[in-house]
Structures are given as C-alpha cells and as structure tokens.
Amino acid sequence: MTVLVLTRQLLDGPADLVVHELNRRGVPVHRADPAEFPRRMKLAARIGPGQADWAGGWRGQYRDLRFDDVTAVYYRRPGPVEVDPALTGEDAAWARAEARAGFTGLVQSLRCPWVNHPRQNIIADSKPRALAAAARSGLRIPSTLITNDPGEARDFISSLPGRLAVYKPIAPQSPIGVRGARATVWTSPPLTADELTDEISCTAHLFQEWIAKQFEVRLTAVGNRLFAGGIHAHSDEARIDFRRDYRALTYTVCSVPEAVARGVRSLMSVFNLRYAAMDFLVGPQGEWHFVDLNPNGQFGFIPELAQPITRSLVDLLEGESV
Template sequence: MDGRLVLVCTEDEDATADLVIAELNRRRVPVLRLDPGRDFPTPVMLAARIGAGGTSRTESGGGWGGRLTVGERTADLSAVRALYHRRPSPYSTNSGEQAARFAAQESRRGLGGVLGALPGCLYLSHPQAIARAEYKPAQLDAATRAGLTVPATLITNDPGQAKLFCSEQPTIYKPLHAGAYEVEGEPAGIWAAPVEAGEIDGAVNRSAHLFQAQVPKVADVRAVVVGEQVFAARITAPPGVVDWRAEYQSLAYEPVACPDEMRGALVRFLAGFGLNFGAFDFAVTADGAWWFLECNPNGQWAWLEDAAGLSLTTAIADLLENGASRYD
C-alpha cells in the first residue's frame, strides 16, 4: 500500500468530512486530520524546510520538506498525496491585543502558506483557488465565458439603477456572500427573494447589491463536479418557492443526467479557477434549459448523496486516493 497520506483540514465537527475519512480508512489510505486555525500552534507542530543543502530537499529534488506533527502523529510534508480543504476554522485569536493579532496572521501565512505549497499534492481544492472563486462577479463572468446561460444581472449601490432594473422584469435580490447572519441572536439565512421597483429606496446606496432577472423555473438542479465527474440532482420545491434552501423539509429529489455540452462547460468553469470541486446551482425552465445561478467552490453535498442516490463519497475518496491533479 502507498504510505503517502491524505491531509484533511476541517473543523472539529464536520459530518461531511467524516464520511470521506471513513471511506479512506476502509481503503487503508493513511489520513491525518487537523483544524489549522484552531490546532496551531498547539497541539500542531510545524518544521518545514526548503532550499539548497542540508536535509531540506525532497525526494523529487525540490519543494518543501520537513514534518507536520499533530499530537503523536507526524506527516512528511514532501509525501502528502492530497489535501482536502473542507471547512477549517479561520486563523484568529480571542484577544484583541496587537501581539496576538500579529501571531494569528503569522500562523496563517506560515502554516497556511506551507500547506498551500506542498510538492506533488492534489488539492481538493486549493484554498486560494476557493477564495478566488467565491466572488460572484467572477463566477458570472466565468460562466458566460464557459458557455453557460446567465440571467440578466445588475450589481449596484445606485437606487435609481436598481429601481430601473426591477421595473424592466421580475427580479430577485440575493446576497453577494452567504456569510454568518443573526436575527435576535439566532442564526438566520438570507435567501434569494423577489423584489419590486416600489420596494427600492435610498438604503441601496449603503452597500453593493446583486439584482437578477427571475428565471421562470419549474425546478432546480444541483450539479456537483468532482474532478471531471459530474453528479446532478433535480430538486423540486413547493410552488412559489424562489430559494429551495429555505424549504429543505419540503423538497423532492431525483438523479438526472447532465447534458454533454453542460458537462464540458462545468469542467471548463472549474479549470478557469483551478478547482477540483464545485457545487453548481441551476434554475430549470419548462423547455429543459439550465440557467446558471452560482457555484459554491466548497459547497455541502453529503445530504444530496442520500437524497438523490449520488455516489459522491466514493468519487471524492477516489480523487484523494489517486492524488493526481490537473493543476499540479
């Protein structure tokens, strides 16, 4: 058995990562799990070396070598076959002191920088690629270039332009970033929702807003791409529901085939960002057309595996085990 291990970077409680780790364990693939933002500088210890001479050279003759120790287990940095960047905690400190903030940033750029520059490592996906792809304006541009159909979209802080756009067609508003949000101290989601011209007021000028023509959809599709494999599920929500994420308990799922031309476009989209994974959302109209809405470069998928019978855990474990990337 190949002794090179898979690093899994995620938070302590991550049921999705648990599925993949269990499958890799079943295959007897070595796995080392850590949460860099919380576990470093203790209990994680890093000793990474690069440069001519000494013991810094890897077997391939270059790149980062050395060791990463988590508790009683140690990884050879030059022999990591893959890194699964799931949902690690941010590098942060509970203290507002300047020295503590400086230390947190040094940890991020030190440990995070080394983990992002491992020789011969497959990244699912590289954290910098994920960060780039999280910007919706970049996604919409990449989607049009890849040949996907994109609804008319306006990003603005101009109330006049927003009102004009909303008067031209049925329109929805959705956030540019699905960050943490609370209502009266309770976690809440900001879902895509219809908006009319009469609702637009001066508050629009307080930040950027994304307005998009509402697609007359009859269903949605979530397409999950792992490497170059595409798994798709049709999602049917109750009538009148704009954002299916707000109605998880009332959804129906069925696996669907991804059209060949769509498959090629999705792979091209991910290649443009250097990603090995993407969770795409489409609105499907009565004529069967798929309209691109967004791509989550590190989206959730575990619930869809059971709901639609998609073999996603196997596909992800295959990719991590084989450790071969288009972006080495």
C-alpha cells in the same frame, strides 16, 4: 501515501464521508484542523540551499505528520486559528496572523494534488467572476445587475420580461448582525421596482431576474464526472430559496444536458478546479439557468448521490484520472 484532510474535527459531513471511504480502502489518512495550531500542535520545517521543498512537519495531540508523506490534500472547512487566551488585543491579533501565515504558507507549498487548492477556491468563490466565466463558457445565466444606484435598480427590474427580480448577497456566506446575533441573508422573495428604496445606495446590491422555475439542480463536478440532483420544493419558502426549508424538499437524480455538461467542464477548467458544486434553475421550457458556483460546496444532502460523489473524490485523491 497519506491523504491530508484539512477541516474541522467535528460537524463536517462531506469530510466524514471522504475519511470513511479512505479508511475503507485502506488508504492512510491524516485529518487535521489548522485551528489546532499553535495551541495543540507543534510545527517545525526547514529549507535551505539545494532543497526544493520544506522538510519537516508537525506533532499533534494524537498523531504526527511529515510533509514528504503527503500525496494529496482534501481541503474543506478549517476552523479559525486559536492562540493562547492570555494574549489580548494587538498581541493576540499579531500572534493569530503569524500562526495563520506560517501554517498555511507551509501546507500550501506542498507539491501534490489538491481538492481544491485554497487559492483556486478564493478566485472561483466570487459571484461576479463566476457569472461572467459561466457566460463565457456557454452556460445560460439570468439577467443580473450589481449596483448601488436605486434608479438603475428600478430601471433594471422594469426592463425584465416578468418585471420581477430577486435580491441575493454578493459575498460568499455573508452573515450580518441582527439584534446582537448573526444571521444569514437568503435569496429574497420576488421584488417589483416599486418595492425598492433609496437605501440601495448604502452598498452594492445584486439583483437577478426572477426565473419561474420547475425545480432546481445541484450539480456536483468531480474532475470530469458530473452528478446532478433535482431539488423539488414543496413550500413557499423553499420555492424561493431551498435552504430556507430543507424539510419541504424531495430529490431526484437527473441527467445533464450535453450543452450544460460542456459548459460546466469549461468552467471547471477556467478556474482550475477539481471539485465544485453548482446551482441551476430549470425553467418552464426545461432550460437550465446557471446561478451559483461553490468550489467547496456540500454534497451529502442528496442521499442517492452521496456515495457516488464520495467514491469519485477518493478516486481523485488516490491519483486516478476521473
């Protein structure tokens, strides 16, 4: 058996942890970045009458892979395809599209367990879909509005119990251009209706009820196993969005309420996911509010949970029922 790990070769902590655990167990592992194709990787695969699968594989700079050796795939964060720099303009765009379609089409046709298959990630990595599916799965969600109508946005915030809402980007990891550089939009500070401008009409905006949380929870699901880490913020910025100030955070391992566990497992089933990271806000009365689903989210930043999650992921890749 060979576990194929598809991700960048550098700076991917979760993939590093999984590869290390696979090596520790003596499980053959092949780490590859699709960005290496076509410049540093030679690919050849055939299919014809009487064949149910593509036969072949690739030759890399240091290691080769045969498709029929692959028994599981761990899909993390591959880099973008790089083509010959001599190609420019439309030629480069065409070559890049063909390389991406050829490589990903062949790899995604492998009939083996994926954690997760990219098509499942794409479907699940949508805030509107995730919030609706979470509500249908029995999870509590905050009141949420998506609109480009300034009047609707003001009416929505005015109708909330605390008359406060936050703005969140809708697209996953949506960076924007700021003075020629790239920046990421975080959750906004709490907003009142009077603070909104008519510029809301420019595009879709997501406004969500402000929850006066005690703390946040990063819940990581691996198969049926659930790992919950409380994230406690100790700065004003971190209390709005913990990603703003990691230095002001402390972590605790916490138990998952049974109703939340049922809802999470139902949500995993809806999207056919084997792995997911979910974010919850724990309100003043201890109630858990689901706010986000990331089917390919990080897990290594909560130290006490890094190894248990890694071991469960490798159990899954080895074919164990988890």
